[in-house]
Amino acid sequence: MSITVENLSYVYLPDTPMQKQALFDVSVHIDDKEFVGIIGHTGSGKSTLIQHFNGLVKPTSGRVLVDGVDLTQKGVNLRAIRRKVGMVFQYPEHQLFGETVFEDVAFGPKNSGVPDAALEDRVREGLAMVDLDLDVLRERSPFELSGGQKRRVAIAGVLAMKPAILILDEPTAGLDPRGRDEILSQVQSLYQAWDLTVILVxxxxxxxxxxxxxxIVMDHGRIALDGTPQDVFSNADKLRSMGLGVPQVTTLIHELHRRGLVQRRDIFTLDEAESEITRVLELKRHGNA
Amino acid sequence: MADALIEFRNVNHIYGKGTQQEWDALIDVSVSIRPGEFVAVLGHNGSGKSTLAKHANALLLPSSGCVLVDGMDTRDEETVWDIRQRVGMVFQNPDNQLVATTVEEDVAFGPENLGVPSPEIRRRVDEALLAVDMLEYRLHSPHQLSGGQKQRVAIAGMIAMRPKCIVLDEPTAMLDPVGRQEVMQTVRRLNEEENITVLHITHYMDEAIFADRILVMESGRIALEGTPAQVFSQVDTLYKLQLDVPQMTALAHRLNKRGFSLPADTLTVDELVNQLCQ
Amino acid sequence: MAMLRNITIGQYVPGDSWIHRLDPRTKILATMALIALLFLVQSFPGYGFAALYVLAAVYVSKLPPRYVIRGLRPLLVIIILTLTLHIFMTDGRVLWQWGFISITWEGLVRGAMMGTRLVLLVLGTSILTLTTSPIHLTDGIESLLKPGKPIGIPAHELAMMMTIALRFIPTLLEETEKIMKAQMARGADFESGNLLQRAKNLIPLLVPLFISAFRRADDLAVAMEARGYRGGEGRTKFRELQFAVRDGACLAGVTVFTVVVSVLF
Structure with missing residues (x-):
């Protein structure tokens, strides 16, 4: 399922002293089954942008199309859209309310009209995708769980709606390294298992x-950069001027490139850096021998 | 040790003693923090690092063992307020620790509690806000500030009490990278220029690189202790504790395994570049 | 959600008029004098003088009159209700009758009086909140209540409560909006259904909101304790309230005016 945004502008609290334009003429297309990262610092407009994707925020001007349906049109069934576009907010555990884990996770699918008989499977599947077991947690209160578990239950609540597009707004904020790695690898396997479009802020x-x-890099309500990680991280100076920076590995590789040790500049993961540096060091060693 | 500012002696802390959920949060922890030191405490959630922090200013009391702050025992009710003046504390959630409706009022809250005379409070508030570079925001209301700014105001609130030590309990966990940087720069400056002792609890490894000393907590005990170079060079141990290591250390470690001899205590990009280009 | 944004608490309009610069205690006392006056006088000339008092205050405060009048809007229903009740329910000389409904002369008079009283009351108190920042208002209330401490009036605690409430209202409003959006993304519907259904639909909003408020309260209590808070005892104040000459003059004037008008009318 795809999302198309055309000339989207959004003004926050228009005609008040607090008026502020959050988005300026943004156009972007996200294709079916893409895995897109949106980055930008707080106030860059990225949260406002993604909240347009399921109609939680209405454009001041411009259009948003989800799967070809124009959300700005009158009479659009937003609940149907929200069924397809799952959105996990920042600190999603703050939205938990159910007396039991089952009740909470079932809230979304129930609202979207899933019959009672099928609820059980939905809940089980949603929880399984975040490595939680319905049989263990069913009657537990979500509030008794650990911080990381609470967050996963909240994410399961969105997954149980079986969205075609999954948007996650900083799903790892405030977690320790262990919790962070768990959630990220779950998102990765979801993307593969469910054939989803994933948008990760x-x-x-x-x-x-x-x-x-x-x-996609947002800055001051506009899209500043859009491309593969290679393309984006090659603009290290521009990213730094936006207060974002690049992965440390990229900084290292750029510096090694400047010093003439490596030829490539388009490296940003540990694995790639390891093999590239190993390659050039091996060459150097043999050259000297 | 006589020269310790904060000394933990065989501290045990048990939550929910005598209940079903009885849980040993700290087990026989002994460590001392020297004046002027910058100590980082690492560990994942539930390792006991926050519990340790709350012992430093008598918000929690040891179940057995003792904590001495500037020679005063935290169990002594008489000295609690002196201890809290000497050891300030900044918490994780920037929204839940500011009390007043304007920045300067909030910074004044601590000195007001100490009974500092009004004209002196004014001086201290301005000084403290200057120290965290927030003076121009003094009439703003807290909810108009960014996360990083709120945490700096919280730090100013401590500075205005003229403490010897600031304990920061995961102050950057809820901040974006810009906010984290603001807070870390402020804390490092206060440590270096004002000689304020810092006990910084975090799970971001890169924030610990600049510490004088690192404590790694695991299941209520201190699992590792030493300079950043000493601690991070034990990459395999850290991985076993499910903690990160700084990316450059990880890379150096991997290259070492492939048979290139790089120092295990590599921490920063510059260090690694220099070693690789030798 | 637009509704939430329109709530403005305190509605303080910054300025530097003579009234703005008065000590908050003076303004609170002057407002209380007005309230006393409104309940003491029983005739139209008396209300006339009270109206004059309010109008003079508006003029001196340099507040845009429409701002002041806007303060009446939320109470319009109550004012009209009072007026109607008095007009129709008072016995006396019947002016007009239709079935069992009748309007009496006495009813008209009393209705008009009660209406005027309410309008002036609201206008007077809104001048207080429009010209005094919430912080000053809190300081003023605390200072005025302090003498009541021996008889058990918790002056400091009340002031602290007001401060914390004012501090956290914007935070909680923001949070409400966030939770509403999160639940709407899960298909929640806060806008349709009958009254019972709507109330039930609020559970997914209210439960997280309460939990968060309790968590915040808990965190805040620990933070306050860590900052050496132990109640009002031995506490100093950042800003000391200071009576100026204009405060004395104002209070003297208001006292004389109130006494004279209430005795004469």
Whole structure:
């Protein structure tokens, strides 16, 4: 399922003293089954942009099309759209309310009209995708769980709706390294298992470089860069001027390139750096011998 | 050790003693923090690092063992307020620790509690806001600030109490990279220029690189202790504790395994570049 | 959600008029004098003088009159209700009758009086909140209540409560909006259904909101304790309130005016 945004502008609190334009004439197309990373610092407009993707925010001008349906048109069934476009907010555990894990995870699918008989399977599947077991947690209160588990239950609540597009707004914020790695690998396997379109908003260059095939960089309400991680991270200076920076590995490779040790500049993961440096060091060693 | 500012002596802390959920959060922890030191405490959630932090200013008391702050025992009710003046604490959630409706009012909250006379409070508030570079925001309301700015205001609130030590309990966990940088720069400056002792709890490895000393907590115990170079060079141990290591250390470690001899205590990009280009 | 954004608490309009610069205690006392006056006088000339008092205050405060009048809007229903009740329910000389409904002269008079009283009351108090920042208002209330401490009035605690409430209202409004959006993304519907259904639909909003408020309260309590808070005892104030000459003059004027008008009318 694809998303197309055409000339989207959004003004926050128009005609008040707090008026602020959050998005300026943004146009972007996200294809079916893409894995897109959106980066940008707080206030760059990235959260506002993604909230247009399921009609939670209405454009001041411009159009948003989800699977060909224009969300700005009158009479559009937004609940049907939200069924297809799953959105995991920042700190999603803050939205938990159910007395039991089952009740909470079933909330979304129930609202989208899944019959009671099928709910059980939906809940089980949603929880399984975040490595939780319905049989263990069914009657547990979500509030008794650990921080990382709470977050996974909240994510399961969105997954149980079986969306075709999954949007995650900083799903790892505030987690420790262990929790962060768990969630990211779950997102990765979801992407593969469910044939989803995934849009991941994050601050971590290292994480996004590993996972996404395409990066969109937001700055001051506009799309500043859009391309493969290679393309985007080759603009190290521009990224730094936006207060974003590049993965440390890229900084290292650029410096090694400047010093003439490596020829490539388009490296941003540890694995690639390891093999490239190994290659050139081996060459050097043999050359000297 | 006589010269310790904060000393933990065989500290045990048990949550929910006598209940079903009884849980040993700290087990026989002994460590001392010297004046002027910058100590980073690493460990994942539930390792006991926050519990340790809350012992430093008597928000929690040891189940057995003792904590001495500037020679005062935290269990002594008489000295609690002196201890809290000497050891300030900044918490994780920037929204939940500012009390007042304007920045300067909030910074004044601590000195007001200490009974500092009004004209002196004014001086301290301005000084503290200057120290965290937030003076121009003094009339703003906290909810108009970014996360990093709120944390700096919280730090100013401590500075205004003229503490000897600031304990920061994961102050950057909820911030974006810009906010994290703001907070870390502020803390490092206070440590270097004002000689304020810092106990910094975090799970970001890159924030620990600049510390004088690192404590790694695991299941309520101190699992590793030493300079950043000493601690991070034990890459396999850290991985076993499910902690990260700085990316450059990880890379050096991998290259070492492939038979290139690089120092195990590589921490920064510059260090690795220099070693590779030798 | 637009509704949430329109709530403005305190509605303080910054300025530097003579009234803005008065000590908050003076303004609170002057407002109380007005309230006393409104309940003491029983005739139209008396209300006339009270109206004059309010109008003078508006003029001196340099507030845009429409701002002040806007303060009446939320209370319009109550004012009209009072007026109607008095007009129709008072016995006396019947002016007009239709079935069992009748309008009496006495009813008209009393209705008009009660209406005027309410309008002036609201206008007077809104001048107080429009010209005094919430912080000053809190300081003023605390200072005025302090003498009541021996008889158990928790002056400091009340002031602290007000401060914290004011500090956290914007945060909680923001949070409400965020949770609403998160639940709407999960297909929640806050806008349709009958009253019972709507109330039920609010559970996914209210439960997380309460939990978050309790968590915040808990965090805040620990943070306050860590910053050496132990109640009002031995505490100093960042800003000391200071009576100026204009405060004395104002209070003297208001007292004389109130006493004279209430005795004469």
């Amino acid at each position: 994050t601050h971590s260059m290292e994480d996004i470089a590993r996972m996404a095939k395409r990066l």
